[in-house]
Amino acid sequence: MKPVMMLMLLFLVMAAVISCAGSNEGEVLLVLKAAMEDPEGALDGWNESDVNNYCSWNGVGCDGSYTIVSLDLTNMNLSGEISPDISHLQSLVNLSLAVNRFNVAFPGVKVAALRMLNISNNNFTGTVAADALRELSRLEVLDAYNNNFSGPLPVEVAALRKLRHLHLGGSYFTGSIPAAYGNLSSLEYLGLNGNALSGAIPAELGRLGNLRHLYLGHFNVYDGGVPAELGNLSNLVRLDMSDCGLTGRIPAELSNLRSLDSLFLHVNSLEGPITPALGRLVALKSLDLSFNQLTGEIPQSFSNLTSLTLLNLFRNRLHGSIPEAIGDLPSLEVLNLWENNITGSIPERLGRNGKLKVLDLSSDKLTGLIPPYLCAGNNLESLILLDNFFFGPIPQTLGACKSLTRLRMGQNYLNGSIPTGLLNLPKLDLIELQNNYLTGNLMPDDIKVSAKLSQLILSNNMLSGALPRNIGDLSGLQVLFLDGNEFSGSIPPEIGNLKHLGKMDLSNNKFSGQIPEEISRCKILSIVDLSSNELTGSIPSTLIQMHILNYLNMSRNHLTGGIPKDLEQMQSLTAVDLSYNNLSGVVPSGGQFSLFNASSFTGNPDLCGPYLRPCTFQVDSATNSHAKGSISCTVKLVLVIGLLLCSLVFASAAIIKARALKRNSPSRSWKLTAFQRLDFTCENVLECLKEENIIGKGGAGIVYKGSMHSGEEFAVKRLPGIGRGSSNDHGFAAEIQTLGRIRHRHIVRLLGFCSNQEINLLVYEYMPNGSLGELLHGKKGGHLEWATRYKIAIEAAKGLCYLHHDCCPLIVHRDVKSNNILLDSDFEAHVADFGLAKFLQDSGTSECMSSIAGSYGYIAPEYAYTLKVDEKSDVYSFGVVLLELITGRRPVGEFGDGVDIVQWVNKMTESRKEGVVNILDQRLSTVPLHEVMHVFSVAMVCVEEQSVERPTMREVVQMLTDPPKVKTCENSVPASEEEEAKESDGAGNPRDLLST
Template sequence: MEIKAALVDQMDHLEGWQGNATTACEWKGVSCNAAGRVEELSLAGLNLTGSLSPAVGFLTALTNLSVEQNNFTGTLPGAIANLTRLRFLNVSNNNFSYSFPAGFGALTKLEMLDTYNNNFSGPLPEELAVLPALEHLHLGGSYFEGSIPPSYGNISSLKYLALSGNSLTGRIPAELGNLNLLEGLYLGYFNVYDDGIPPELGKLKNLVRLDLGGCQLTGGIPAELGNLESLDTLFLQFNELTGSIPLGLGNLSNLKSLDTSLNQMSGAIPPDFYKLQKLELLSLFGNQLMSGPIPDFIAALPNLQVLHLWGNQFTGSIPANLGNSTKLIMVDLSNNSLSGVIPPYLCNGALQRLILQINQLSGPIPDSIGSCRSLEYLRLGHNQLNGTIPAALLGLTNLSFLELLDNHLEGPIPQGFINVPRLSRLDLSDNLLDGVLPSNIGSLQSMQYLALTGNRFSGSIPSDIGLLSVLNTVDLSRNYFTGGIPPEIGLCSQLSDLDLSSNQLTAEIPEELSHLPVLAYLNLSRNLLKGPIPEELEDLQTLNIVDFSYNNLSGPIPVSGTFQFFNYSSYVGNPGLCGPQNIIPAGSSACDSPKSTAYPMRSAPHRGGKAAPIAWIVGGLFAAALIVLLVGVCCFFNKYQWYISSILAKDKSIRPWKLTAFQRLNFSANHVLGCLSEDNIIGRGGAGTVYKGEMPDGENIAVKRLPGKATTKGFSHDHGFSAEIQTLGKIRHRNIVRLLGCCSNHETNLLVYEYMPYGSLGEILHGKNHVLLVWNTRYEIALQAAKGLAYLHHDCQPAILHRDVKSNNILLDSNLEAHVADFGLAKLLQNSGTSQSMSSISGSYGYIAPEYAYTLKVNEKSDIYSFGVVLMELITGKRPIEQEFGEGVDIVQWVRGKIQNKDMGVEVLDSRLGSKSLPLQEIMLVLRVALLCTSDLPVDRPTMREVVQMLQDVKPSSNDTKNVSSKPSTPNRKKGVTLSIV
């Protein structure tokens, strides 16, 4: 009952814990032995909060204690050391913090200790090395620091050791090679080791899984690893390993998964790999494997399912029998220098993804690819393929992504794609295709991206195109289409980009284009269009770029709405057009007056006249009055807010305050309330007011004050309080701001965070906080923030959507390390990769992904778009919306326009970065990541995990300008391998 008193059981799972000791053995989670003593206490997954009481130390007959998957905070009770009969202890997936308690060396019968995913800090507990029965030790996913104790190599009974995901440094002890019974060893991810892989690990004869990924290992792969005859998984990815893959790894006859991707390895695939008959995954991408062919024996590996060799230097032909005797599911050989033909046996009935783009492949697309019923994703672009598109290819019912661009394909598009219901992207650009566009194109109900530019298509554009309800981008430019623009295209309500330029289209521009509410890019140039530019297009507030040049258009040029920002280049080559002198095309004449016949059905206010000065005067007076009113409201609000703060601080008896701690706190609710004064305000925003406070022990905290849960007209709203508690209360990551606790008295909610001295990234980049961020610092901030978001998207179950990623929600600590903050809009995504519908648009202007604005659906790709905007802020130093961009133009569109010039985007760089010794190649590669993140189509955006990989791949060199923080510089890595292929 003392244990129950120390915890909070919100779901009443333990309501049956009542009565006396004689009934305790019947309580939920409690099991007793024959003598009536409690020998098992299992509280796993009950959503309990609070702390684990030291009273647990009185249950001295316990053999099994399990409290995993709860929200316990504070310290792990040292009284557990009294449980000398304990065999199994699992406290994983909680929020225990501070140092690991002493005394556990007394648990001589302990067989399993699992502390995964907590907040422990300090050194690893060395006394565990004396436990004679310990078989399973998992200390990963915390903040342990220092080096791995060499004495861990003395735990002779150990079968499983996981220390990954901490802050460990030093070397991997060679003594770990003495663990003869070890089956699983996990040491990577966030740990950073000074040296390479100890050859002594080759002595672990029983090792089944070795995971050393992502810990900056250097040197080569020891040949001694070839002695691990029981090994089925070897993960060495995301390191800085060099040299060649050693001969001898082919002796790993039980190996199923091998990943050495994203290193700096060279040489060839060892010839003894033919012996890896159980191999299912071979991932060597992103290295520098020497030019030469992919060995033929790769095609003979009978169990191979995933083959990732992209981003290397392979030449020659793809093995002719690849797929003939394997169970291939995914093949990615892109971004090499492969030649020859595509093998005919790639599809064996299981192939889902085939990516061969950016090579020198020739010959036709095999008919067998067209019969690959399991195929979902096909990218063959940027090769030299010829022949026709196999008729069956556009009849694959599972196909969702098809790219054949930049080849030499010819002939018509097969009519069969009425049977491709899932196809969302079709890119056949820059080929020699001809014929007409199939009339049944409207059957592609999932189509979002359609690009046929640079071919020889003719005939009319089918009216069925209006049936594509989710269509986002259409590019039919540089063809021979004739006839008119089908009015039905106005039914494509999600269309944002429409390019019909360089065709032979006639007739008038249909006014139905004005029905496209999110149209941002419209290019109808170099056609034979006639008649006026429809007046209704002025209503399209989302238009950023228009081009009507080189047609036979006539009549007035629109000047209202966004049209007032388009210059003469949008209309040149249309002698019949007329308009104001500032945008009049060369060779055209200005319209004489508002009543001219050139302005049919136009009213005088569009063109000014005598009423215009009066309108300006009235408008100016109204604006001035509005400003005075707003200033008055702001002054009243500030005074009112100060009054409320004073009441909260001085009269604490209005409602009792409750402080809920998520870790051990050395202060009370009264100390938190003492921070709520006008002098302590450090920020105000739509989510509340933020105060800085100093606690009795000298610790600084940040307190965010939110309105309490109010009910208005039957609707309840707690201003993001529940969202932040549910989110930050359950997660932990070094790049996510720590929620220390929360206070509430029903009228007001207070969130207590760790204090970030440098404030937000947005304040530093755009505000008065004059801290000069050199490039190396900006890069580190970008990488750290990406890691925090990747944790939310990929490591949380269920995945968490932030929904308000912006520079003002990235906070910087005393070392200028980034922490993602403000989870007031966060949502849990039960099924990763799916979308959730929102009742309204939430987020910050300039950061909102385009598809969210018109579908009200969000998934991980919405956060990724917003992060791409943050990357652009770091590179340009500009806000997402600046006056210099022009009306309706945001930073994404501005950057896209600037990078088209010969300087490749150099002019977008923040002038504060200077120009001396600036690593332009690195900055341009990060800019490339930003452009990928802000792709119009969600499917074109990388995942956050891929963003982290790409950013890691462009680390600034060690001779870059010194970081203003005290963090050590990181070694330089190869550049461009990942970026060039996404």
């Protein structure tokens, strides 16, 4: 019995020890929890009453002896601090704090047994504690990606000889890469991309013989080029050194990387020829050398790259021909060689592998015929051959390429007819064949056409024949440009079936007959150009039904009758040309017609009225045409009085200007104009105009940071002075007039300005958090939480609403963009930069500008082609800002091939809910899906192509501040308690969260 009793006693002692140890580790977890902020209650289960069962707590993992070996707090929206007491978890193997909001430096942890440390995607600041790094002698994985670390890279990392995975990218580390990192002999993954590193890339990295992945690019700007020693990394699979300022030549030693499958050196300043030695990288699948300054020819040795799927060499200075062997690469899917000086022809066998998806050879000097086998495997999606010297017919095989989505072959010398079946391809969205020598008919009358096609651009060819009636079956068509051809016959009434048509140009053809009244059924047409044809009959009075028509050109035809007086009621009409017809009667003088000039109606001898000769006949009110009789002398009297008034106005203006010049005698002294009580003088402002104080540069001037005697900070925008004889005030007068009278919480506050004849200095409140654009599109965009983004959207909308509805006169900003929305210390939004602002005298009217002003990607469509601006132009720009907040993407430059964010979003969101998930900023951790859907809906109505369909800013504010609540299904019966819990979660409270 004694042995049995001894065993029982030993068991009780061991249980007590385990219980004691367990209690200690459970208490450590409670200490950790106390130092954290947990807004979503992810750690609610960590409580003192259950401290002995900590192994069942959320995120905690234990081994068989009840010892914590894993702590996974990933994606819990935690913030605050990580208590140094974590060092008491001596057996910890896996620690993951990824995708949270911790906002302090990682503590000086001393965990000898730690094998994995993942602190990625947080908001830590400062540098990694050196003591902690020295103690983690068993560390195998250190992932600190996407933080706010600053200062030099920690050299202490080099002491961690067991380290296999080191990722310190996506922070603000500066200085050079420590050469000691070359001592990490076990390293398989090294990521230093996305920092602010400089200096030369150390040759010592070539000693990392086990390295498989090396990422050094993006935002870093190194001195020199690619070290030849990297060719010693025999196990390297992926090398990414893109966008990091590299110069010099591509070293031939890289050809020793026989395991390499991806080589990315794009967006640098590499020069010289492409070394033929790269042809020895037989395992290579992706090669991107685009956007450099490479010269010479494409190496013939590339024929050995039989595994290659992607070859990007665009935007270089390459010449010579495309090697015929490129066409034989068995796995090639993407070939982009555009914007070089490449000559010769396309390899005849290109596409025969059946895998080619993208081919872009635009803006080169290629010639010859287009090969017939580019779509041999029905995988070709995008074929872009713009701006070359191709001749001959378009291959008929393209008419059967069912995978094709984009076909762009304009600016060539192509002849022959359009391939049969091309307009019936099920996925084809865009056809551009303009500026060629194509002949024949558009398509047979009996062919079935695709409802998918949205843009058909065939301008400036030699196409002829009648426009077939089945053109009305292209139900998805948005742009139809057939101008500059030889089409004849009447315009078919089926054109009215194109319900989505927004732009139509049939000018410079031989169309005859009357303009079909059915054209007015195209309700969203904004541009109609029927000029330079042989059209007869009258102008359809039904045009009044086209409520958003902006541009109407029917000039140089044979139209007769009067101009329908009802057209003056079309408020959207901003440009009209009816010149050189046989129109008669009186030109309407009301509404938008009061803005047009004589050039819109010249060449019609029987027209009279405004801008033209006085009417000498009576007018038939029914047709607005002339009838025999005499006209009253009223018109003559009005003209005489008008001329007299103009003379008086000019004389008065000259006197006022002379007096002003006399008052403003030459003086270079500084003058301070204050809009409130100020604690500084012009001398204080001038003191801050130093290079080290620059915080921003724009198209109009430089912005500096300064401070008052009290310590309060301010910003100074330096603009050129108007001076004598200057016609351009660089936006100074507009900004002063605007900001000087505005007092609103969400409009940047102008404190005063200093000026002389040479320089103007605007002084306004300082915004510590910079602009919304900098935060969204810099490296830290992911740290701008959804709640903050939503708040900024509402506040910026309120600022614009004030400008549009509460100022007198109303103000149109004209340059609404994320960079002009500034954020104070509490991330409160303030609309700024009124250098382009314009006053509108009456609500609902527009003003015509002399040129386009604003920022590319934000400009409303009607502003771009009519130069007419009103409040709805700002609404469009604000809608683009909302899309930036949702997607985290810039308005242009990220979607390729001239596509902006509005076009990209439209393409990606055909199914609204799933589509929004596709475009959502992936750097966001969790967001309330119903809120995102609501903001997305507001954004899309703001960017409607037709201005009349956009809401006012007052309506935008109302929509944003009153989002719809998540609806419940009161009559449904949950199948289980679990489903009932889910329904309840998604009903009243905002827990409809989307994880990304």
